[in-house]
Amino acid sequence: MNDIAAYIRADRDRFVADLKEWLAIPSVSGDPAHTDDVHRSAKWLTRYLRDQGFPIVEVWETGGHPAVYAEWPADDPDAPAVVVYGHHDVQPVEPLDEWDTDPFTPVEKGDRLIGRGASDDKGQVFFHTLGIRALLAASGRQAPPVTVKLLVEGEEESGSVHFADLLRTHRDRLACDAVVISDTTMWAEDVPSMCTGMRGLTEAEVTLRGPDGDLHSGSFGGAVPNPLHAMAELLASLHDADGRVTLPGFYDDVVPLTDEERELFARLPFDEDEWLRTAGNSRAAHGEKGYTTLERVWARPTAEINGMWGGHTGPGGKTIVPREAHAKISFRLAAGQDPGTVQDQFRRWVAERTPHGVEAEVRIPGGGVRPCFSPIGSPGVKAARRAMERAFGTEVLFTREGGSGPEADLADILEAPLIFVAVGLDGDRIHAPNEKVEIPLLLKGAEAAAYLWEELAAALR
Amino acid sequence: MNDIAAYIRADRDRFVADLKEWLAIPSVSGDPAHTDDVHRSAKWLTRYLRDQGFPIVEVWETGGHPAVYAEWPADDPDAPAVVVYGHHDVQPVEPLDEWDTDPFTPVEKGDRLIGRGASDDKGQVFFHTLGIRALLAASGRQAPPVTVKLLVEGEEESGSVHFADLLRTHRDRLACDAVVISDTTMWAEDVPSMCTGMRGLTEAEVTLRGPDGDLHSGSFGGAVPNPLHAMAELLASLHDADGRVTLPGFYDDVVPLTDEERELFARLPFDEDEWLRTAGNSRAAHGEKGYTTLERVWARPTAEINGMWGGHTGPGGKTIVPREAHAKISFRLAAGQDPGTVQDQFRRWVAERTPHGVEAEVRIPGGGVRPCFSPIGSPGVKAARRAMERAFGTEVLFTREGGSGPEADLADILEAPLIFVAVGLDGDRIHAPNEKVEIPLLLKGAEAAAYLWEELAAALR
Numbered sequence: 001m002n003d004i005a006a007y008i009r010a011d012r013d014r015f016v017a018d019l020k021e022w023l024a025i026p027s028v029s030g031d032p033a034h035t036d037d038v039h040r041s042a043k044w045l046t047r048y049l050r051d052q053g054f055p056i057v058e059v060w061e062t063g064g065h066p067a068v069y070a071e072w073p074a075d076d077p078d079a080p081a082v083v084v085y086g087h088h089d090v091q092p093v094e095p096l097d098e099w100d101t102d103p104f105t106p107v108e109k110g111d112r113l114i115g116r117g118a119s120d121d122k123g124q125v126f127f128h129t130l131g132i133r134a135l136l137a138a139s140g141r142q143a144p145p146v147t148v149k150l151l152v153e154g155e156e157e158s159g160s161v162h163f164a165d166l167l168r169t170h171r172d173r174l175a176c177d178a179v180v181i182s183d184t185t186m187w188a189e190d191v192p193s194m195c196t197g198m199r200g201l202t203e204a205e206v207t208l209r210g211p212d213g214d215l216h217s218g219s220f221g222g223a224v225p226n227p228l229h230a231m232a233e234l235l236a237s238l239h240d241a242d243g244r245v246t247l248p249g250f251y252d253d254v255v256p257l258t259d260e261e262r263e264l265f266a267r268l269p270f271d272e273d274e275w276l277r278t279a280g281n282s283r284a285a286h287g288e289k290g291y292t293t294l295e296r297v298w299a300r301p302t303a304e305i306n307g308m309w310g311g312h313t314g315p316g317g318k319t320i321v322p323r324e325a326h327a328k329i330s331f332r333l334a335a336g337q338d339p340g341t342v343q344d345q346f347r348r349w350v351a352e353r354t355p356h357g358v359e360a361e362v363r364i365p366g367g368g369v370r371p372c373f374s375p376i377g378s379p380g381v382k383a384a385r386r387a388m389e390r391a392f393g394t395e396v397l398f399t400r401e402g403g404s405g406p407e408a409d410l411a412d413i414l415e416a417p418l419i420f421v422a423v424g425l426d427g428d429r430i431h432a433p434n435e436k437v438e439i440p441l442l443l444k445g446a447e448a449a450a451y452l453w454e455e456l457a458a459a460l461r
Numbered sequence: 462m463n464d465i466a467a468y469i470r471a472d473r474d475r476f477v478a479d480l481k482e483w484l485a486i487p488s489v490s491g492d493p494a495h496t497d498d499v500h501r502s503a504k505w506l507t508r509y510l511r512d513q514g515f516p517i518v519e520v521w522e523t524g525g526h527p528a529v530y531a532e533w534p535a536d537d538p539d540a541p542a543v544v545v546y547g548h549h550d551v552q553p554v555e556p557l558d559e560w561d562t563d564p565f566t567p568v569e570k571g572d573r574l575i576g577r578g579a580s581d582d583k584g585q586v587f588f589h590t591l592g593i594r595a596l597l598a599a600s601g602r603q604a605p606p607v608t609v610k611l612l613v614e615g616e617e618e619s620g621s622v623h624f625a626d627l628l629r630t631h632r633d634r635l636a637c638d639a640v641v642i643s644d645t646t647m648w649a650e651d652v653p654s655m656c657t658g659m660r661g662l663t664e665a666e667v668t669l670r671g672p673d674g675d676l677h678s679g680s681f682g683g684a685v686p687n688p689l690h691a692m693a694e695l696l697a698s699l700h701d702a703d704g705r706v707t708l709p710g711f712y713d714d715v716v717p718l719t720d721e722e723r724e725l726f727a728r729l730p731f732d733e734d735e736w737l738r739t740a741g742n743s744r745a746a747h748g749e750k751g752y753t754t755l756e757r758v759w760a761r762p763t764a765e766i767n768g769m770w771g772g773h774t775g776p777g778g779k780t781i782v783p784r785e786a787h788a789k790i791s792f793r794l795a796a797g798q799d800p801g802t803v804q805d806q807f808r809r810w811v812a813e814r815t816p817h818g819v820e821a822e823v824r825i826p827g828g829g830v831r832p833c834f835s836p837i838g839s840p841g842v843k844a845a846r847r848a849m850e851r852a853f854g855t856e857v858l859f860t861r862e863g864g865s866g867p868e869a870d871l872a873d874i875l876e877a878p879l880i881f882v883a884v885g886l887d888g889d890r891i892h893a894p895n896e897k898v899e900i901p902l903l904l905k906g907a908e909a910a911a912y913l914w915e916e917l918a919a920a921l922r
Contacts (some may be wrong), residue, residue: 137650199679203778211741218660218864221793222763223754224743228788229766230702235690236697279786280672282685284818293684297795305690306781312789317664317826319791320767323741327689330772330780332682357745365778403679 003138004450006396008130009441014440015446016113018048019126022088023106023115029065029089038065038154040358041088041403045125045152046070052129053136054150060170062162065089065154069170074147078414080177080460081147082453085410086125087156090117091431097444098433111439118437120430124182124422125152127442131449132357138450143458145212149176156183160406169412177460178380178417179410180452182445184401185424189438193399195420196261196376196387199301200333202368206350208325209359212299214311215321224321228310231325234353238329242289245303245331247345255336257299261376265294265400282367298400314383332402339368369422370408374418383459384419387451391444393436421448464543464599465911468902469591476907477574477900478785479509483549484567484576490526490550491619499526499615506586506613507531513590515611521631523623525546526550526615530631533593535608541638541921542608543914546871547586548617550643551578552892559894573897580898581891585643586613586901599911606918610637617644621867626854627654629876638921639841639878640871641913643906645862646885648729650899653853654860655846656881657722658836660762661794662865663803663829667696667811669786670820675772676782685782686818689771692786695814699764699790703750706764706792708806709753716759716797725859726755759861762803793863800829831869835879836840844920848912852905882909900902 001009008015027041028034042059049070051059056071063234068088074081095114101107101210106115113123132144151174153163166332167174187193210227211220240246245415272293276282288294296302306329311322331342343364354360374381388396423445429435462470469476488502489495502518510518510531529549535542554564554577562568567576574584591607612635614624619775628635648654671688672681701707720724733754737743748757757763767790772783792803804825815821835842837859849857872879884906890896 113851193865201679201778201780211743213741215741215743216864217763217765217767217791218662218793218862219864220740220743221765221791222761223746223748223757224737224740225745225747226765229696229767232693232696232699232766232769235693238693239690276685278791279681280674280676280687282672282676282681283820284686285684286686286816286818287684296684300683302678302680304687304780304782305693305772306678306783306785308693308776309770309774311766311768313768313770313787317789317791318767319662319664319765321765322767326774328778330678330778331680332679355747356744357747359744373752394649401679402682403677430585457711 004134005324005447007134007137008446011130012443015126015130016108019113019123019147019222020106022122022126024046024104026104027089028092029155029433030092036098038089040067042068042154044090049129049150052133056133060166062155062166064162066168066193067154068152069318070150072144072148074145075141075143077143079146079457081149081174081417082278082456083149083155083174083179083410083414084128085151085179085181085183086325087121087153088125089154089157091120091157092316095433098435099227112436113439114436116432117437118435119424119428119437121156121183123437123442124424124445127423127445128182128247130446131452134446135450135453138297144453146453148453149174156406162216163406164409164413167409171413174414176414176416177415178419178456180416181407182422184420184422185426185428186422187397189397189425189441191269191397192388193395193397194381194388195422196398196400197335197380198401198403198405198407200337200339200369200371200373201330201364202333202339203330204330204346205344205363206327206329207361208354208356210322211321211323214323217319217321219374220321225355227325227358228322229357230358231308231310233355235305235327236352237353243287244452247342247349249345250342254301254334254338255340255373261398262295265292268294268397268399270294297402299334301337304330304331306330332404333371335371335373337371339370343368369428370412372408372411372418374420378417379459380417380419382457383455384452387455388421388448390451391448421452462806466594466908468595468598469907472591473904477569479583480574481567483509483583483587485565486563488550489553490616491553498532501552503527503529503615506549506578506716506750510590510611510796513594521627523616523627525623528615528627529613531611533609534605534606535606536602539605540607542610542636542916543917544610544612544635544637544640544875544877545589545641546612546614546716546870548582548614548646549586550615550618551583552581552618556894561895565614574900574901575895575897577896579896580885580889581896582617582644584898584903585885585906588906589643589910591907593914595907596914597912605914607914609914610635624867625870625874628870632874635875637875639880639917640869640875642879642881642882645881645883646887646889647883648858648860650902652730653849654729654859655842655849656883657842657859657861658796658834659832659862659864659866659868661798661800661830661869662791663794663800663831664791664826665804666824667788667790668822669815670861671818672783674784678780678782681782682797683707686816687782688786688819689783691816692769692771692788694816695811696766696769696788698814704748706762708803710806711762711803713861714797714799714802715762715795716834718756722859723756725837727753727862729755729858731755758863760795762798763793765791767791793831793865796832796834799805799830804829807878830865831873832868833879835881839878840920841878841880841917844916845882845913848916849882849909851883851912852909882913894918
């Protein structure tokens with residue numbers, strides 16, 4: 001065992017005890033009743049980071065809940081700078097009666113630490129503090145080999161509404177050569193992996209209008225356009241026979257999967273039957289032709305109807321030609337796509353396909369979420385993979401996430417590549433009762449974080 | 462002016478006064494508060510029909526509201542028998558504040574008689590009483606040349622729920638050679654016409670099921686079947702590019718329109734722009750290729766989506782793959798089609814088209830309504846057309862009705878052809894505030910009814 005690993009092992013109990021203190025603060029950003037607690041959490045963290053030795057620690061106020069910023073300058077003024085992103089707010093805990101223990105009285109059970117925020121995301125922020133301490137202690141250095149800029153947001157679980165503004169306000173302070181994100185998961189406890197991107201998102205609502213009011217289907221049925229028929233035809237044409245989205249130009253900007261990435265995805269031990277069970281016992285896999293299930297979910301864009309309604313939806317029959325039909329549609333965007341471009345493509349697509357005699361209205365709420373992407377061949381990702389492999393002692397594979405988050409803002413506003421280093425598991429029950437984290441994985445995360453600064457110092461110089 | 466027309470003109474005031482007495486009884490069958498009034502209406506009618514000279518007058522009780530039966534046997538025991546169908550119950554009068562006069566205080570304004578039931582259907586039952594009286598008075602006969610069996614239902618406006626049973630119970634008494642229906646409309650005051658059929662109806666509800674619960678579209682979108690997509694595709698395929706319903710065998714039993722019928726429909730003064738305005742300002746006509754609007758509505762079967770829903774239908778976005786999709790669909794059936802056959806075709810069609818990974822359930826409420834059809838070349842219709850033409854002094858054209866009613870039961874249970882003889886107008890505001898009837902048309906109806914018995918006696922013998 002090297003000195004870093006030994007330091008971390010020796011520090012385990014203190015690390016867990018400190019984390020438990022932080023987890024006990026119910027920093028639920030989505031609940032106004034917990035506003036003071038989110039502030040308390042930020043304050044607790046600033047004191048802790050000062051104790052850990054960070055020379056610069058500040059609370060950054062926003063229009064909502066505060067973020068914490070801590071900086072540890074490198075000893076070499078020419079060394080690269082790295083922003084580390086995490087968040088100190090947590091999800092609500094309802095339904096409370098499904099928790100086996102109090103969500104804000106963290107409990108150790110064997111190697112597990114149970115409590116709201118243990119995995120998402122306080123535990124994952126925390127392993128960085130242990131990592132940097134272990135690196136300095138083991139190497140005898142006074143400062144890390146890169147400038148570490150820790151940014152711990154307070155609104156991630158309530159939509160990060162002020163986050164982009166915060167980044168713009170502090171852009172100069174946050175100037176960096178890479179952004180390390182520690183808020184995702186690995187494939188499995190024994191299959192360490194790194195996320196390399198998240199899909200973007202844009203949503204739309206379509207209304208198709210026919211007659212001024214519902215018509216008697218005996219008097220008018222079969223002789224005027226029925227908006228529900230028009231909606232069914234419109235949405236049926238959203239995909240072609242190969243499951244590809246039919247918006248012209250939709251795939252033009254998508255960054256294609258490389259052979260290497262597909263090969264690495266394929267090496268993940270994926271059990272499709274098991275996956276279908278987690279997909280609400282879905283009866284079959286289904287999607288774009290030519291791609292595996294993981295590729296479809298992680299790296300390919302989609303169009304989904306999220307809701308559809310019109311006409312008579314209550315009990316019994318009502319023989320009408322309805323006046324209107326509605327649908328809510330969302331697009332998950334793959335690396336390279338821009339929400340605004342897809343919004344324009346969708347508006348044109350609806351306008352071109354709306355049948356004669358029906359009037360279409362497209363409403364698009366907000367600008368959407370940009371996808372983010374961290375190519376496996378980039379120097380930063382390669383360096384982080386080496387750090388992870390040193391900590392885990394095994395090959396590190398790659399995943400992506402199908403969901404969407406504010407991470408793209410970090411890349412876009414700070415103009416720096418993203419690197420995902422995290423040790424959560426899909427089974428950590430984040431956002432659900434009985435959230436937990438595996439303590440040995442947090443310690444591996446700390447170890448990887450310790451190696452990370454050395455690796456990045458070499459790779460990014 | 463012949464004797465019949467002269468008798469009717471002379472009787473006008475007494476006729477209207479008597480009708481007003483009947484209209485004053487609020488026989489709203491759909492409102493339990495008016496149950497006694499429906500009975501009063503039946504009782505009033507029996508006394509009136511006895512006064513008119515009908516030798517046999519009875520109240521026929523049902524499981525709900527009573528019908529009135531009156532028979533006037535022909536002088537010749539070998540003469541044909543004809544059932545005349547109408548109803549003595551009326552629609553509710555709400556919204557009451559939109560009536561210019563009290564709905565049950567009938568008022569004459571010039572040639573119009575205003576009050577609930579004036580056109581639908583008391584006025585139209587009533588013209589038969591004047592018709593038969595005029596015929597006997599003018600001809601000096603003691604009895605009509607056919608046996609007239611007047612059946613006046615008391616539940617037509619509340620679904621005719623006991624009507625088929627009533628017909629079966631009294632099938633022997635109602636044995637006849639034709640059924641005259643006096644409960645429809647003419648094309649226009651100056652374009653007398655006869656209805657020659659009504660469409661049938663059958664309804665269905667389809668549920669498509671995917672995952673056990675709504676799924677996160679980030680984690681699963683694009684890789685499992687989405688029931689709303691499946692529903693859009695299923696329902697988009699309900700019609701082909703020519704607007705024809707794609708159920709295999711759907712058109713097999715449809716009685717085709719004859720060239721003569723199409724030519725006669727085409728002679729009706731039809732203004733499509735005006736029709737579109739009445740169709741809730743629909744923006745375009747639309748339907749089965751190769752047919753005019755009137756042919757589509759009257760003589761062709763349709764499939765209409767009456768309602769569709771699934772997933773998130775409230776405000777804001779919710780990026781899910783929904784667990785279920787629902788649709789309510791109804792078919793208007795043309796002459797010759799059987800609701801049960803179409804129901805079987807629809808079940809098979811859904812089963813064959815349900816995509817892999819989605820489970821379909823089809824629920825069909827009730828047996829549907831059979832279409833009814835009265836071919837323009839049949840002896841009864843030809844005879845009735847002659848009677849109408851004698852009364853109106855002009856050519857009588859033909860229409861059909863796109864809606865559905867219990868008339869097919871009369872044809873099926875009594876095994877007799879239908880003949881529609883009526884003088885209502887689409888502008889009579891039946892089922893709406895300020896219902897009215899044109900008194901001159903009721904008198905023309907009485908005149909046509911008087912000629913009808915002579916014409917039918919010759920035609921049906």
